[in-house]
Amino acid sequence: MINFLFFxxxxxxxxxxxxxxxxxxxxxxxxxxxxxxxxxxxxxLFIAPYIxxxxxxxxxLNLTAKLIKNQRLIIEPIASIRFSNSxxxxxxxxxxxxxxxxxxxxxxxxxxxxxFKSIWMYSWTEFYKHSSIFEHGLNNPHQLFKYNPNHSIGxxxxxxxxxxxxxxxxxxxGISILSNSFELVFGKFKTSFGPFFRGNLSISNNSxxxxxxxxxxxxxxxxxxxxxxSLDSNLPRFxxxxxxxxESELFTDQWLLDDSIFDSITSNYTxxxxxxSWERYVAYHRLxxxxxPNLRLGVYEKIIFGGRSIPLSYLIPILPFWSSxxxxxxxxxxxxxxxxxxxxxxxxxxxxxxxxxxxxMDEWAPYSTxxxxxxxxxAFQIGFSKLEKFFSKSVLxxxxxxxxxxxxxxxxxxxxxxxxxxxxxxxxxxxxxxDFFLSSSIILNNDSYINFSxxxxxxxxxxxxxxxxxxxxxYNNISIGFLENGYNKRIKTNITYSFQIQxxxxxxxxxxxxxTKGLYSKNDFYDFTIxxxxxxxx
Numbered sequence: 001m002i003n004f005l006f007f008x009x010x011x012x013x014x015x016x017x018x019x020x021x022x023x024x025x026x027x028x029x030x031x032x033x034x035x036x037x038x039x040x041x042x043x044x045l046f047i048a049p050y051i052x053x054x055x056x057x058x059x060x061l062n063l064t065a066k067l068i069k070n071q072r073l074i075i076e077p078i079a080s081i082r083f084s085n086s087x088x089x090x091x092x093x094x095x096x097x098x099x100x101x102x103x104x105x106x107x108x109x110x111x112x113x114x115x116f117k118s119i120w121m122y123s124w125t126e127f128y129k130h131s132s133i134f135e136h137g138l139n140n141p142h143q144l145f146k147y148n149p150n151h152s153i154g155x156x157x158x159x160x161x162x163x164x165x166x167x168x169x170x171x172x173x174g175i176s177i178l179s180n181s182f183e184l185v186f187g188k189f190k191t192s193f194g195p196f197f198r199g200n201l202s203i204s205n206n207s208x209x210x211x212x213x214x215x216x217x218x219x220x221x222x223x224x225x226x227x228x229x230s231l232d233s234n235l236p237r238f239x240x241x242x243x244x245x246x247e248s249e250l251f252t253d254q255w256l257l258d259d260s261i262f263d264s265i266t267s268n269y270t271x272x273x274x275x276x277s278w279e280r281y282v283a284y285h286r287l288x289x290x291x292x293p294n295l296r297l298g299v300y301e302k303i304i305f306g307g308r309s310i311p312l313s314y315l316i317p318i319l320p321f322w323s324s325x326x327x328x329x330x331x332x333x334x335x336x337x338x339x340x341x342x343x344x345x346x347x348x349x350x351x352x353x354x355x356x357x358x359x360x361m362d363e364w365a366p367y368s369t370x371x372x373x374x375x376x377x378x379a380f381q382i383g384f385s386k387l388e389k390f391f392s393k394s395v396l397x398x399x400x401x402x403x404x405x406x407x408x409x410x411x412x413x414x415x416x417x418x419x420x421x422x423x424x425x426x427x428x429x430x431x432x433x434x435d436f437f438l439s440s441s442i443i444l445n446n447d448s449y450i451n452f453s454x455x456x457x458x459x460x461x462x463x464x465x466x467x468x469x470x471x472x473x474x475y476n477n478i479s480i481g482f483l484e485n486g487y488n489k490r491i492k493t494n495i496t497y498s499f500q501i502q503x504x505x506x507x508x509x510x511x512x513x514x515x516t517k518g519l520y521s522k523n524d525f526y527d528f529t530i531x532x533x534x535x536x537x538x
Contacts, residue, residue, distance in 0.1 A: 018107060018122050019176055021049040021189045024537040026449050026498070028197065029441045033394050036352040036387040039345045040293040046341060047225065047288070048192040048205060049185070049214075051178055060504045060535045072110060078103030078128060079534045086514075086527040087134060089148035090166075091141040094522045095134050101536065103128040118179060125173040128536070133165040142422070144168070147457075147490050147519050149199060149428040150538060154208035154232065154421040172209045183216040191227060193286060193300065194358055195341050198400050198437045199427045201360040201379050202302050202337055203227070203284060207423040210282075215317060223288040226317035231420040233280035233306055278415055280306035282425060283314040283321065294343040304425075305332035306415040333416035336361045339381075347386075354385040360426070362408045377407040379427075394443045406432040406460065406480045432460035432483065447506070448499035455492040458483060461518055488518030506533045 023031075023044075031044040043050050060076045082088070082099040090097065106125040113119040130153075140158065144166075145151040156168035174187020188209045194200025212229035286300030303314065303321040313324040325332045337360035347353035362377040383400040409418055409431040418425040429435050439453035462485055494512040501507050508531035516523050 095136040128170040185214040195356040206428040231280040333411040356383040379404040403434040458487040491515040
């Protein structure tokens with residue numbers, strides 16, 4: 001009896017903590033508000049997934065509650081119904097759409113060590129079965145949500161009935177060993193490293209879930225993170241002989257210039273296509289220093305490689321990738337960067353503010369950093385948040401800007417592009433783009449908010465051939481002007497209201513105005529969305 005009571009006490013404080021792999025918008029905002037109020041940078045601001053601090057107050061329907069106690073096994077249903085009069089930006093067509101999602105979540109928390117340095121095992125499975133119906137068909141787009149940073153899909157197929165519908169599914173799962181000083185996670189899930197809400201330069205959660213191993217070592221002053229993950233290259237696996245190519249040409253861009261080869265490969269490339277892809281991987285490690293409670297600095301290396309087995313040197317978490325890829329022939333795509341957070345308790349009108357930023361170097365020649373003709377390819381981000389009070393409600397203002405030149409994220413071998421299922425692994429808009437984001441969020445209560453936002457994103461309108469020519473100029477140290485040939489754009493002004501009807505059931509209303517160029521069938525349009533969600537975050 002005493003042991004049982006001890007377990008209940010420990011469970012309530014430690015073992016009931018799961019791993020947060022998906023976080024709702026209101027929780028993301030509340031995490032930042034709390035950090036600003038207490039003048040302390042929390043882990044949730046710059047790294048995901050993270051250990052849940054407190055048990056979820058929203059008690060969802062647990063299908064095993066009467067059978068299994070103490071959270072050893074929890075099974076929860078998922079459901080949502082969504083409507084958009086312009087199609088959720090599924091594709092270039094602006095057409096009315098209904099989007100249905102049933103699903104299920106399975107979680108388990110099992111204690112391993114019952115003491116003050118507690119260790120426990122957390123496992124989870126999430127499955128979402130999406131079905132969409134459109135007023136008009138989509139003509140089998142190659143990629144869904146190409147210009148929508150809020151969603152990404154690794155697989156879709158046109159539905160048999162109704163004929164103007166599409167089915168696509170998502171799944172995440174993992175097994176983790178957790179404690180207050182380390183995390184070891186193996187599974188398929190989304191990961192994010194960096195302080196930006198809109199997406200990070202290194203690893204963002206805008207792409208589909210990754211098959212990965214994630215390790216974190218933690219202390220009051222630092223966090224060391226290491227990840228090795230498998231990526232889908234979307235490059236069909238054909239032998240070089242069948243394409244009339246030499247082996248050395250297989251992963252260059254040049255063979256894609258031959259329209260007959262490219263068309264023969266991609267003519268059936270839709271959601272219904274079946275083919276194997278060349279392997280692509282990412283290895284990533286970073287060290288975050290908590291210099292002060294309100295000041296953090298993170299440094300990292302990321303390397304993309306593929307078309308061969310994983311080098312053992314990339315499996316050594318503390319070995320610098322810089323020297324490892326040099327020793328293997330300098331064939332892979334190495335990126336180095338740093339980011340930071342700083343919170344000031346009194347900055348503007350004596351209100352707390354947060355300043356944050358990031359710089360990523362796709363290649364770096366240290367001794368010619370400031371020369372004009374060099375191989376130093378940099379992308380950067382700046383961000384600012386401020387906490388205010390409005391009629392006793394917390395209001396969070398955010399501003400973020402990201403600029404990614406044409407020579408960042410590129411590589412002479414397309415197998416080494418940082419993409420997963422065609423989506424950018426780093427910032428969602430990809431290279432040769434910039435993004436400005438402005439928002440204000442009013443937190444009405446624990447689960448309700450109003451958000452006003454403005455998004456302005458510019459994408460290069462270069463053709464694929466232009467991009468290959470830019471790549472040649474890039475490696476010949478010929479400068480390329482930012483968006484020098486013009487650009488496509490996506491400007492979105494949005495207001496969203498979300499509130500909880502009852503435990504776990506949310507109702508969302510959204511109204512957006514779009515001003516676009518070169519992306520959709522209509523340049524200017526309005527989007528009205530209605531969502532009813534149960535136990536789902538988007």
